[in-house]
Amino acid sequence: MADSRNAALAAWMAEVGMSARELTDAVNHAIRDLTGRLGATSERTVFRWLSGENRWPQERQRRALEAISGRTVADLGFVPRGKRTTSPVPPAAPSEDTVHRRRFVGAATAAVAVPLIASRPQSVGTSDVVRLRDSVEALVAIDAERGGHTALERAALAGADEALGLQRRSTTQRVRQRLFSLAADFTATAAWSLIDARQLDAAGKHLDRALTLAGMAQDSDMAMQVWNLRAMLARQQKDHGMAVAAAQAAQATPIARQSPLHASLAHARTAIGLANSGDRRGALRSLGRAEDAMGKVDTTEPRPIWIAFYGPAELYSLTATVRDVVGDPAEAEAAAYRALAALPQTYRRNRAHTTVRLALAQLHQGDVEPACASSADVFTIMSGDPLPGRLRQLLGTFHRDLITLAPPRIAHEWADRYRTEWSPA
Template identity: 35%
Template sequence: MTRQRNTTLEALLTEYDYSHTALARQINEVVGELTGRTGRCADRHVRRWISGEARWPCTTYLLALERVFGRPAQAIGFVPRGKHSGAHLPAPPAPQEVDVHRRTFLTLPAAATVALALGIDQTPARGRLSMSDLDRIDRSIGRLDAHFFALGGGPLLSVCTAYVERLRDALAGCAYGERVEKRLHASISSLYASAGWAAHDSGEPRQAGLLHTASLQSALLATDPAAVARAWSNVALQARLEGRHREAVQITRAALEVRRVRQDPRIAALLHARLAIGRARTADRTGAARSLLAAEQAYDRVDTAGPAPTWLGFLSEGELSGLAAITHQALGHYDQAQAATVQALDLLPPAMRRSRAYYGVQLAEIHLAQGDREQAVHTIATLDATSLDSRRITGRLAAVQHTLTT
């Protein structure tokens, strides 16, 4: 009979992130559970199954394979040797059901609504995690980030922290390969980062700091330079918000020293723009100007037609203009700050409602700093903050309105 490669099994190894050796090891563990004696499967067996040299493994290994992949032998690509070879093969035990009585995912009605709408309560806590599972997790995180850009943090803090808890359950209770493990840590890092921003928006600075630190720890476990750069950037921002401006500059400079970070134009543009703000806050005018130029040059290298990581979906020419405005405002250059903020509002799309509200309030603050109360009143009147869920932005807006009425 002509040998035919088992491409189905080969694809499953890729999908479940198994090397030949790792699959053999997993089979031996399952054989031990089934028979009480550890199996003797080796990588050579897996190679023979994939090459088609062995088209129907022995019954013990076949049962183990069915248990590992949660499907019958022929759905794994195996071909019976004769018409009776698989006729009396016992059905594999059904994959353990995900606990029907899951812990209460969320308690706040608004948060529960967001979680349900985004479909994030679907990650298994037991069983085998595959790359497809991680793809679904990352898509859910992307939807969380999009929600934040549109409406602000609001209920996302409890959503993100509950989802982190679920992923940590998966980390402890599921089986997975090395590549899946690293991607899972990267996803957890991303969720911690989103939770940190949600805490920031909710007026919880101390919790935001803890979440950003946790994001950094998970990023280091993922050995993902982009995730590490994002975490360091958020830690630096937290330091700046707490008034530790020199520390913020030092952290951001350290992040930019990573070669792969410098080579990613989107991340480099964001870090240089935030470095400019930090330098402005430490009265380093020359350094701030140099960093703003570096941010522009990095963004010029961005392929805007190409896909961006979801967490960087906010970064655009409009956002860079807004960050430049913050730099000029910190330096006391109010005319330049006003021009850059107006440019940001002109460039930001309507869907970025949180950013538009943020820079709208910033423009009103700049008007007040220039003594132009009439223009500040006009700016506030045109500001669309309806349905925005950000205590941080609404608090600044209230402060401007209070100044205008006293």
Template identity: 40%
Template sequence: MQRRRFTLGITAAALSAGPAPTSHRIGISDVERLQRRFADVVASDHRHGGQLGIEKQAAALADAALAMQEAGGATQRVRGYLYGCAAAFRSSAMWAAIDGQRFDAAQTHMREAQALAEMAGDQALKFRIWSHTGTMYRHMGRPAQALAANDVARGLSITRRDPMFASLGLARQVAICGATGDQAGARRAYDEAQRAMDRADPHEYRPMWLLAFYDQAELDSLAQSAYMALGNFERAEFHAFRSLAGLRPHMRRSRAITTSRLARAQLEQGAAEQATRTAMSVSTDAAVQHPRVALMLREFGNRLDTIAPDTDAAGTWSEYAHTTWGPAA
């Protein structure tokens, strides 16, 4: 069972929490049913990201996992798995709230997820939650707390056992260094993250949530974020192209975010027409429905009006924005 945790396939019909089982004995099959639903939540996040519906679904599934604890007898091992499922769902609710800029909700999910992960005794989940916490504080503009939370994640024993976890912790440190203005630290953390990734055994067992998103493309995306914050737009553009070249097809949310940042990096280097074409290549669904993407594109438009007003690029973007968001844009 340990080798199979969080690796089961996705079933499209399993989108709601549903009632707790009526059996008085909770077993591995009940845990596996929850794990399949967790896989579906992760897949939805990579397709859409930041949606309130994903957050609510994940929170409801966390409650369903806890309800199973009260529904009947279970072995200690099964109870540990149930707490792990609940923690995983809460961490996904937390991430959806972070991605949607709903930080009060994210902090509530964070506290619950941390407590559940402790009860589960799952190092990988603890890493996920503390790493998400660092990202949350970074997006909230609190880089000192972001660094402290990410240090907790990086200090867990799983980062010493598996270089891929070490690499992810360092990759997120790259972005935090960008937020603190530490260019040398960002460069050093990126190099260390790259070396750790290169050392990682590709055949090692890892949880599904990690396999679903962390790779070279994600490392370069976090580097792009860092260099954008540092104002090194040429370097940000370099990492953006590397990331986009390696993104897997299911990473739709990541593609929209990276492309939006790329447009801004090109604009800041004076390539207004190219930047506008790049910004307009972001999928309309992401531009309208994903809070972070919509914000970045609106900021792009404001910056375009400042840098290149009364140009063909500005006119093209104004028409696009009117069509996409309406007159208020």
């Protein structure tokens, strides 16, 4: 029956990009890790799980599924046969991938990185890909909450090294390519962490390596990520011509031609580069293309973790930047308010960044007191963590404009009040 399908399992497989054949391989390798013998699960068995024909896998398969996904079998949509619930599967010991994620979080939040894996089985398969993808997701979550920092960079580079080490032992071409793709993702994450921390020279070297790895993976999505970050790096370096060229390279990737979401981001990044280059008409034209593409995005489709931040809220935030740079501060203020209303609370760094854009738009309209009040909110939003270098630089821009546009007393008071929490980058 149609309503008996296991929608939860199908949704998880779609989320991680796993086919039935790949899940079969992952389950059999996880069973080997648990028992010492390769499992005998067939692809037909996976299809029976998806159809709902088999609602309760064997115990070894259940444990393997939990080890692969990091979720309980109940979360994956499985239910015991009949009413026999008196013999539940005993809780499994913490799986290796769970330990791996904890170590990644520890490496990203502590002063030094720690070894990721003490030992691994000799055979490499899809379960390793899933485990490493979970670790990328953990690092992206830390970045959204706290912003870029060197410990996050070290953890990301350690992940890239592990992915490349596993690639040398992988058994299939598809797994090798996915491990190259993960290495590119980790390396790009390291680069972004340094861009956000304003350590720009090392960030460029990471991006060069990430683009090479994306090419080896034949992964257009990863190539798009690298060009997007290259545009952001060039903007931080005030090389606006390079920023436009990198954004246009992002537009030219196959994924941007296929995906309205990727196309929208590439056009928005182009708009920022053109605005900073003094091309008002071109900037607004690119911004319009970004908005048109966003209107075509299917919000129900799963998306890569690196671009999960991008949606209407982030587009509003980038609109605020473009509009302020081209001399439309009232429109910039309105866009910033829209962005703040739509941004999820978990995107703390992005919220702080947009709040500074709001303060700048207010200041550029001569609304000094509201601008100072908005800028003060940044320190509340980021309370408990150091301000990332990119955010400190933007606050430096606000302070310089405050000196130019406001009475000297107000600028001095602002600097004196927040000196302990902020210093110009």
